[in-house]
Amino acid sequence: MSDGEFKEHDFEHPSILFIFEDKLKVILGDPLFYTPYYRTFKLKGNENALDFGCGGGVGSRCLAESLKDGHLTCVDVSHYWIAKARNRLKKYSNVECKAGDIREMNIPDSTFDIISTIHVIHDIHPRERQGTINALSQKLKPGGTLFIKERIETSHGMPVEEIRASLSSAGLKETEHKETKSECMGVYQKSG
Numbered sequence: 001m002s003d004g005e006f007k008e009h010d011f012e013h014p015s016i017l018f019i020f021e022d023k024l025k026v027i028l029g030d031p032l033f034y035t036p037y038y039r040t041f042k043l044k045g046n047e048n049a050l051d052f053g054c055g056g057g058v059g060s061r062c063l064a065e066s067l068k069d070g071h072l073t074c075v076d077v078s079h080y081w082i083a084k085a086r087n088r089l090k091k092y093s094n095v096e097c098k099a100g101d102i103r104e105m106n107i108p109d110s111t112f113d114i115i116s117t118i119h120v121i122h123d124i125h126p127r128e129r130q131g132t133i134n135a136l137s138q139k140l141k142p143g144g145t146l147f148i149k150e151r152i153e154t155s156h157g158m159p160v161e162e163i164r165a166s167l168s169s170a171g172l173k174e175t176e177h178k179e180t181k182s183e184c185m186g187v188y189q190k191s192g
Contacts, residue, residue, distance in 0.1 A: 006126055007156065008125065011076075011077060011078035011080065011081060011123075012078055012079060014080065014081075022056050022058065022084070025056075026058055029059065030061070033059075034058065034059040034061075034062040034063075037149065038059075038062050038063055038116075041066070041147060043066045043067065043070075043114070045066060045068045045069050045070055046067075046069040047070040047071075047112075047113040048070060048073075048111060048112050048113050049067060049070060049072050049073070049112060049115070049116065050072075050074075050075060050115040050116070050139060051063055051072060051074045051117075052102060052115055052136060053075070053076055053117055053119075053120030054075060054076050054082075055076060055078075055081045055084075055085070056081050056084035056088065057081075057085025057087075057097070059116075060074045060085060060088070060089055060095070061089060061092075064089060064094065064095050067094060071094050071095075071096075072092070073096050073097075073098065074096070074097040074098070075097075075098050075100070075102055076097075077099065077100065078099065082098070101132075102135045102136060103135040107139055109138045109139060110138075110140070110141045110142065111141070112140055112144055113141055113144050114144060114147065115139065115144070115145075115146045115147070116147045116148075117146070117147070117149070117150075118148075119149060119150060119151050119183075120150075121133070121148070121158065121163065121166075122151050122156070122157045122158040129158075129162075129166060130166055130169065133166045133167060133170045134170045137167075137171050137172055140172075140190040141192075143189070143190065143191075144190045145175075145187060145188065145190075146167070146172055146187075146189075146190070147186075147187055147188075148163070148167070148184075148187075148188065150183060150185075150186075151183050152182065152184050153181075153182050157182070160179060160184050163184060163186070164177075164186070167188050171190060172188035172190055173188060173189045173191065174186055174187070174188055175187045175188065175189050
């Protein structure tokens with residue numbers, strides 16, 4: 001397999017390295033990564049939010065803290081990681097965790113004020129990415145915002161142009177964009 005080729009991961013049976021990374025996120029993720037990132041969302045606290053590809057819910061905890069009067073739905077395709085997320089988020093009455101494919105879930109369109117996705121889209125098979133992004137756009141309310149942080153390394157990521165084109169094709173307008181060597185961050189608005 002060469003660089004830039006899609007590498008599928010078994011999220012139902014994560015590697016020891018992936019489990020170790022999750023434990024590190026529990027210790028360091030909140031103060032160094034998630035809390036500062038979620039502050040950039042400038043939430044009022046009453047939003048209905050989706051954490052798409054929530055994994056074990058480490059970042060979801062920080063997002064839940066920002067939504068005192070709102071609601072957070074955490075979605076991941078992995079039953080293994082959703083079980084971890086449910087356990088980590090059980091003290092929050094305003095959070096629900098669901099396992100499944102967002103394209104097939106019984107979540108009405110125009111449900112969410114905001115959607116957050118961090119390092120998820122590149123792990124979706126390229127044939128399924130656009131359909132997934134389209135489903136995310138449909139779940140956003142008119143005027144809603146999608147916040148995306150995505151890996152762009154050739155060895156494990158996807159091209160920035162593909163990310164931007166896919167979001168645009170889904171009817172989302174870019175309002176903010178930043179890049180580093182390893183990731184891009186964007187804010188996308190659904191027209192209202």
